[in-house]
Amino acid sequence: DIQMTQSPSSLSASVGDRVTITCQASQDISNYLNWYQQKPGKAPKLLIYDASNLETGVPSRFSGSGSGTDFTFTISSLQPEDIATYYCQQYDNLPVTFGQGTRLEIK
Amino acid sequence: QVQLVESGGGVVQPGRSLRLSCAASGFTFSSYGMHWVRQAPGKGLEWVAVIWYDGSNKYYADSVKGRFTISRDNSKNTLYLQMNSLRAEDTAVYYCARDRGTVTTYHFQHWGQGTLVTVSS
Numbered sequence: 001d002i003q004m005t006q007s008p009s010s011l012s013a014s015v016g017d018r019v020t021i022t023c024q025a026s027q028d029i030s031n032y033l034n035w036y037q038q039k040p041g042k043a044p045k046l047l048i049y050d051a052s053n054l055e056t057g058v059p060s061r062f063s064g065s066g067s068g069t070d071f072t073f074t075i076s077s078l079q080p081e082d083i084a085t086y087y088c089q090q091y092d093n094l095p096v097t098f099g100q101g102t103r104l105e106i107k
Numbered sequence: 108q109v110q111l112v113e114s115g116g117g118v119v120q121p122g123r124s125l126r127l128s129c130a131a132s133g134f135t136f137s138s139y140g141m142h143w144v145r146q147a148p149g150k151g152l153e154w155v156a157v158i159w160y161d162g163s164n165k166y167y168a169d170s171v172k173g174r175f176t177i178s179r180d181n182s183k184n185t186l187y188l189q190m191n192s193l194r195a196e197d198t199a200v201y202y203c204a205r206d207r208g209t210v211t212t213y214h215f216q217h218w219g220q221g222t223l224v225t226v227s228s
């Protein structure tokens with residue numbers, strides 16, 4: 001199975017800050033990577049697909065980049081409603097696997 | 108709009124069976140691949156299974172292979188997960204998720220609200 005390693009596991013930032021989360025795959029997955037946001041008690045929500053494409057309706061402050069084994073998810077200006085846990089997910093090979101998540105808190 | 112509503116969760120003893128359902132509406136169910144994804148309490152996400160739009164292909168995580176069966180009834184717009192030989196480690200919220208398109212992309216574009224399965228004696 002492909003292992004997905006996210007860092008950091010948790011993050012505290014202030015409103016307006018630029019926030020970056022990284023995700024590393026245990027092998028080359030090209031750009032077969034998605035990012036999800038999960039708020040407490042809610043289902044995940046797809047934000048970014050194919051590493052860098054913004055899902056329809058998702059604010060433009062969210063972005064993604066990377067290919068191969070190293071990927072980055074960025075929130076350009078943190079908003080209070082962005083408090084959530086973020087997951088990366090690879091779909092290059094079955095089984096689909098997720099990173100362990102990054103919990104984002106407001107400082 | 109797309110709506111997915113899971114049901115069938117509950118408390119079950121180890122070794123017993125349970126069947127989850129996911130009722131779909133707001134889109135042409137028979138045109139989309141469907142998935143089950145689970146989340147143990149306080150833990151991350153784990154993909155469980157996928158079924159092609161027409162039911163022709165099914166794939167499973169190793170952790171459930173041989174015990175769980177994914178199926179669908181396109182005439183009823185419903186997805187199922189038959190779970191047999193349940194174990195304590197199967198305790199989780201189970202989400203159904205719709206794929207992006209007819210060709211399965213493994214983009215979990217829409218999710219239900221989840222149903223909790225607790226395996227305990």
